[in-house]
Amino acid sequence: MAVVATSTNAEMQSEELIKRQMKKQGIRKDVDVTQLYLADSNLEQVTDLSRFKMLNHLWLNGNKLRRINCLKVNYRLAELYLENNQLVDISGSLGHLTSLRKLMLQRNQLTKLEQTVREFRAMQSLKVLNLFSNPLAQEKEYRLYVIYHVPSVELLDRAEVLKEERDDGRQIYDQEREVLKQSIAFGRRCEGPPIRGVSLMELDDHSDFDPRREVANNFHSPPLANPEDAVTARAMKRSIMQYSVFDWSQVPKFEERRQKGPTDPVPTPQVITVRFK
Template sequence: MKRDDESRLHLGRRGLCFVPDLSKFSMLRCVCLNNNKITEICRTSFNCCLTELYLQNNYITSISGPLRHLSCLRVLLLHNNQIKCLDETVAELRNMQDLHTLSLYLNPFTQDPQYRHYVVHHFPSVQLLDRKEVNLGETRLAFKTFNTERQRVLDSIAFGRRALPPPAGGKYINKNPSSQHRTKCKNSLNNGTERPSGIRQTQNSIVQVKVIKWSGSGLAQWNPVKSKPPIDH
């Protein structure tokens, strides 16, 4: 066992088949276990303050369970292993909000053509993925690909095809005057008393705009004006 100091531990190229229990070393911040024969990781292998973990070039088939408590991790190398499930891997790493360097290539799930964008979408803090810098174009494309509904709403708003939803606790009022005018006319006809049988409806509107008052929120007030019923000929 080689220790540079109390915070770094190097166990690479030792022929290890398992990860020893290192959780009791509370000062450890960096652990190197690369180039061994490790197939699985114990749930109590590492302390929660670890910031760098090197597990590349092993035979690990799953990381579900033993890493999710490593919320301080900034560097994680897992390339050239046998991890098959991408969803499980993403779920395991989702608490790592400070993760900026991640390496997963040469695992079976990386053969999926959308693998990189999927990882970029779920880990916005990652700046270096598989030894390649994450650029703004990849981030935007990942957002459009895996956040399709939200992107559709944003696109429709940008092109004026859809209005924003009403704020919480508020009431949305259509700002289109002609639409409000038609609505008021319809409500006046539907909610009023029945017309006498000798009176028929004419083509003229029975509601007129009396006051248009625009407030800071852009809402219009409409006041109905009573008019004489048309005379039946």
């Protein structure tokens, strides 16, 4: 019973702060509350805020909160300030707040990078996110991990997200997509058809070859008596295609890279080139 009483007293403290604010601003109805400032109030718990359906901005920074259990149906929240608390886990607490545009979580005690970032994946409007001064921010490739898994973020830890960082994140965490992308991007048609009797390697050195002359001469060439020679001649006139792809098989996955030391070398993908007709 003592625990229940303590919890109730902690929630009553935030309830009193809310009543004072509403009275000061002349607000009588809960539906008219769009902002609540409960920062720097030494709060350990916050009363359920579900009755404030139109709540848009909420300041809870500078308290002693270890978990967030007060935002069950506050779907309209656009800005949430939770910095300078004692939060150890936000799993299941914020994922439903899909209208958030700004989320401040710096200077807490969040340690689990994957579970924390999972809360942001449905927040397609989230533009500003702060996670610095948490233990999870010390993990290897932390910034690229967050950028890749929360693609809507434009400002992370007070630094603008660059296109190069997004590309690096995709190369690390979506290697299958990158392999497909690189295979398409590097595919190209070689200039001109091959010359009969000339190997592919020799073809690269014949820059003065005019494909129009070869095509024009074909109209006046007599038909070949031997069918095999005709097939060979036709095959030699096909376009040469060249594809280059990255071989990622020797590059360690994300989990493997995190287990390596900071000074351990990371292999780079090798380029494999294939040419065919």
